[in-house]
Amino acid sequence: MSRFPELLLGGLGGIAALLLASSSVSAADVAAGEKAFGRCKACHAVGEGASNRVGPHLNELIGREAGTVDGYSYSAAMTQAGEGGLVWDEASLKGFLANPKGLVKGTKMAFAGLKKDQDLENVIAYLATFSAEAEKKADGEPKQEEPEKKAKAAPAGQAPEPAAPASAASPAQEPGAGAHFKLGREATEAEVAAWDIDVRPDGLGLPEGRGTVAQGHDLYDENCASCHGDFGEAIGRWPVLAGGQGTLTDERPEKTVGSYWPYLSTVYDYVRRAMPFGNARSLSDDDVYALTAYILYLNDVVDDEDFELSKDNFASIKLSNEDNFIDDDRDSEPHYARDIEPCMTDCIPGKAEIKMHAAVLDVTPENAGDDDAPAGGID
16 A cells, blocks of 8 residues: 555646646746746756756656656665655645655755745646656647747848848958967957956956845745755755854864855855856846845845845955955065975975875765765755
C-alpha cells in the first residue's frame, strides 16, 4: 500500500485537473511560471538538452515516479518515497514545492519552498509543457499554435523594398587589424561597453539606477534565499552573507559582507556579474542596486527599509572593515627596495618544517550521494 495515499487519491484527480486545464492555462501563466522557475535554475535544468546538475533534470516530470531519473544520485529518503508510491503530479508537486522537507523528510532539497499559491500553479504549468504525459492527455483539446510571422507586403504597384546588405548589420570588417598577427578587427564601442562593467570603490563605472531595501527584499526572496538563507545566514555550505562582526580575530572567522568585505563596489560588481547562481546577468541595474541595499540592511549598515541606494549616494557608504585593507607596499620590502633577487632556495638553515595547515574551504556544495551529504545536494 502506498505511503502517500492522500497524494495518490488526490493526485489522480490532480493530473486530470492539470491536464484538462492545460488548454485554458494562459500564456501569461506559463510565462510567469518560467520567470518563477528562475530561482530553480541554480540546481535544475529543463528543456531540450537538459541534463542533471546539482539536482536532476525536470523533463518528463509529470507522471514520473520520484527518485527515478537515470544517472542521478538521490537521497535514500527520495528513493524510498518513490518506492512507496510517490508520483509527481499537480498535488504532489504542490506539496513538495511548498515544503520539500515536509513532504519528504530527509530530502537534501535545500530550497525552502515557494510560498505563493500562484507561483506554485505557474511553475507547475511551466514544467508541464516539458512533459509528454501532459501533452498526451491534452491531445483531445485543440492546441493554440503560434502564428507564423508573415512578411510585410508591399503596397500594390510598388516593388518590394530590397533587403539591407549584411554589412549594414555588422561592424565594418578590417582584416589584418591586429598589431602582431594581422588578424581580426578593432572592437566596436558597443562591444567594449558590454565588457567594461567593472565598478571602482570610488563609484567610477557605476551605471545609472536606484533601488530600495524593500525592493531588494522581494528580489532576494525570489532569487537568493534558496542558497543564502532568508537572512543571509546561508543554507548548508553556501556562502554566508550577513553577520560575523567581531569574529575576524577568531580561529574560524565568519567572513561576510558586513564583517570582512572592504568596499561596497565589490558587492555590486559581483552580484551584477555572477548572480543569481545559474542565471547570471539576468538582473537589471536597478535590481542590483536594490539587492545591494538589502544586503546592507541585513548587515545593519543601514536600518531603514525605505533607504534607496543609487549612483548618487553609493560612494558615501563605508563598510566596517575598509580601514583594515592596506595598499600593496611590496616595493618597500628589502629585496625590492635594494633591487635584488629574493631568496628561493636554502634560505633558512636546517630541515624545513610545516608550521601551519591552511583550512580547506569548499564553498560550493556538491552532492556526496549519501544521507550525510551537505544540504546543497538537491533532489
